[in-house]
Amino acid sequence: MFAEKYADRVEFLTPSSIRKMMAIAKELVAHGKTVYELNIGQPDIECIPEFCEAIEKKAKTGQLNYSPYVGEKYLRETYARYLNNFFDRRSKAHLVIDTENVLVTVGASHALTSTFLTVCNPGDEVLTIEPYFSPYKGFLAIAGGTLKAIPTRAEDNFALPSAEEMEKLITPKTRAIIFNSPNNPSGHIYNAKEVECLARLCIKHNLFLISDEVYREMTIGDQEAFSVLQLDLGDEEMNEKLKNALIVIDSASKTFSLCGVRIGFVISRQPILEKIGLVVAHTTACVSDIMQYGVAGAYDAILSRPDYLENMRSVYRERLEETMRAISEYLPDVVAPKPDGAFYIMIKFPEFEDITEFCHFMLEKFNLGGETVAVTPAGGFYLTRDRGRNEIRIALVVSPEKMRRSIQIIAEALKAFRQFKVNLVRPML
Numbered sequence: 309m310f311a312e313k314y315a316d317r318v319e320f321l322t323p324s325s326i327r328k329m330m331a332i333a334k335e336l337v338a339h340g341k342t343v344y345e346l347n348i349g350q351p352d353i354e355c356i357p358e359f360c361e362a363i364e365k366k367a368k369t370g371q372l373n374y375s376p377y378v379g380e381k382y383l384r385e386t387y388a389r390y391l392n393n394f395f396d397r398r399s400k401a402h403l404v405i406d407t408e409n410v411l412v413t414v415g416a417s418h419a420l421t422s423t424f425l426t427v428c429n430p431g432d433e434v435l436t437i438e439p440y441f442s443p444y445k446g447f448l449a450i451a452g453g454t455l456k457a458i459p460t461r462a463e464d465n466f467a468l469p470s471a472e473e474m475e476k477l478i479t480p481k482t483r484a485i486i487f488n489s490p491n492n493p494s495g496h497i498y499n500a501k502e503v504e505c506l507a508r509l510c511i512k513h514n515l516f517l518i519s520d521e522v523y524r525e526m527t528i529g530d531q532e533a534f535s536v537l538q539l540d541l542g543d544e545e546m547n548e549k550l551k552n553a554l555i556v557i558d559s560a561s562k563t564f565s566l567c568g569v570r571i572g573f574v575i576s577r578q579p580i581l582e583k584i585g586l587v588v589a590h591t592t593a594c595v596s597d598i599m600q601y602g603v604a605g606a607y608d609a610i611l612s613r614p615d616y617l618e619n620m621r622s623v624y625r626e627r628l629e630e631t632m633r634a635i636s637e638y639l640p641d642v643v644a645p646k647p648d649g650a651f652y653i654m655i656k657f658p659e660f661e662d663i664t665e666f667c668h669f670m671l672e673k674f675n676l677g678g679e680t681v682a683v684t685p686a687g688g689f690y691l692t693r694d695r696g697r698n699e700i701r702i703a704l705v706v707s708p709e710k711m712r713r714s715i716q717i718i719a720e721a722l723k724a725f726r727q728f729k730v731n732l733v734r735p736m737l
């Protein structure tokens with residue numbers, strides 16, 4: 309009845325599978341069911357205390373005001389110091405970030421939407437590495453753009469196709485390549501050679517290279533992530549072109565367990581940031597000033613005590629190890645590559661063609677001692693038709709004991725589901 313009143317762009321917006329499962333899980337929890345919510349990257353770790361202290365201090369001033377549209381200078385300065393320090397502490401050569409290279413946004417989500425609105429016209433295309441963070445599709449749809457896949461496979465350890473193969477995917481409408489490392493959902497970290505290959509492709513075809521580094525701090529294997537900011541293409545002209553192509557996305561959400569605070573960043577050359585900043589100004593006016601003060605407190609704190617992040621990494625490593633052990637114990641027939649970063653595991657169930665029905669069955673119809681598990685069917689992380697339909701993604705967002713229990717519940721739910729399907733096809737009297 310209202311359809312003809314809506315703009316065309318909302319036709320392309322549908323709730324993601326992550327959000328659908330979240331809504332059902334929340335409803336069940338409200339009715340007293342215990343649900344291990346492994347379906348969303350919402351860390352259970354307590355947020356860094358310096359955030360709360362800074363918020364309290366700011367609130368007590370009684371002055372909560374509009375902020376400059378590019379963000380509070382104090383936060384932009386602190387973040388630039390943090391980012392330079394991130395590389396310096398590891399003795400990695402890098403492009404030096406200044407306050408003017410930092411724009412504050414309402415989480416990485418807003419950083420991405422604003423970036424797409426800045427670089428894409430309706431009908432334009434952006435390439436992304438598949439499996440990919442599924443909300444990119446909607447963020448880009450707001451700008452009228454279409455996301456196209458660079459397919460990779462768990463069986464090849466998510467290695468990128470050759471430059472020649474990727475080049476075939478570039479059309480006159482392509483405006484950018486976006487990639488995310490460490491990767492959600494695969495946990496893969498792209499190495500220096502792969503990142504350089506993407507950069508050279510972007511320079512050759514005059515594209516932006518958008519590097520989503522929200523899991524920069526979340527390395528849970530032996531490998532460090534390689535940032536686009538570490539690239540050196542060997543000659544001045546190429547490095548100059550590189551600087552004009554780079555757009556880095558970051559967020560306080562995962563680093564400090566501050567998902568609900570909604571502070572993110574775009575890091576780029578000043579003229580690019582100025583344009584993205586205007587999109588921010590014309591969509592949200594500015595970002596919450598009190599939250600910016602809180603987040604500045606958090607980045608400031610880790611400059612003097614980086615052990616906060618080391619502790620966080622060990623918490624996730626412990627969960628990962630226990631979950632991998634539980635998977636090999638309870639789910640011997642699945643394929644589950646061990647991730648190097650972020651905090652997700654993709655699990656492939658070869659016995660299924662489409663695992664969505666099982667995920668809903670486990671959440672809505674099954675329990676083991678009153679407990680069940682919410683997981684995300686992974687089809688939404690692929691653009692290529694029929695890929696990922698027998699995979700799920702789980703997030704390492706509860707204690708090692710609860711992760712183990714969740715895997716046990718999934719195994720028991722599988723047995724119950726098989727029986728449920730057998731009963732369905734039994735002939736009736």
Ligand SMILES: Cc1ncc(COP(=O)(O)O)c(C=O)c1O
Pocket residue numbers: 349414415416417418441488492520522558559560561567570571572
């Ligand atoms: C790869 C990736 N990029 C961006 C985001 C969005 O983060 P934010 O909470 O800052 O909007 C997420 C959140 O899960 C993510 O996984």
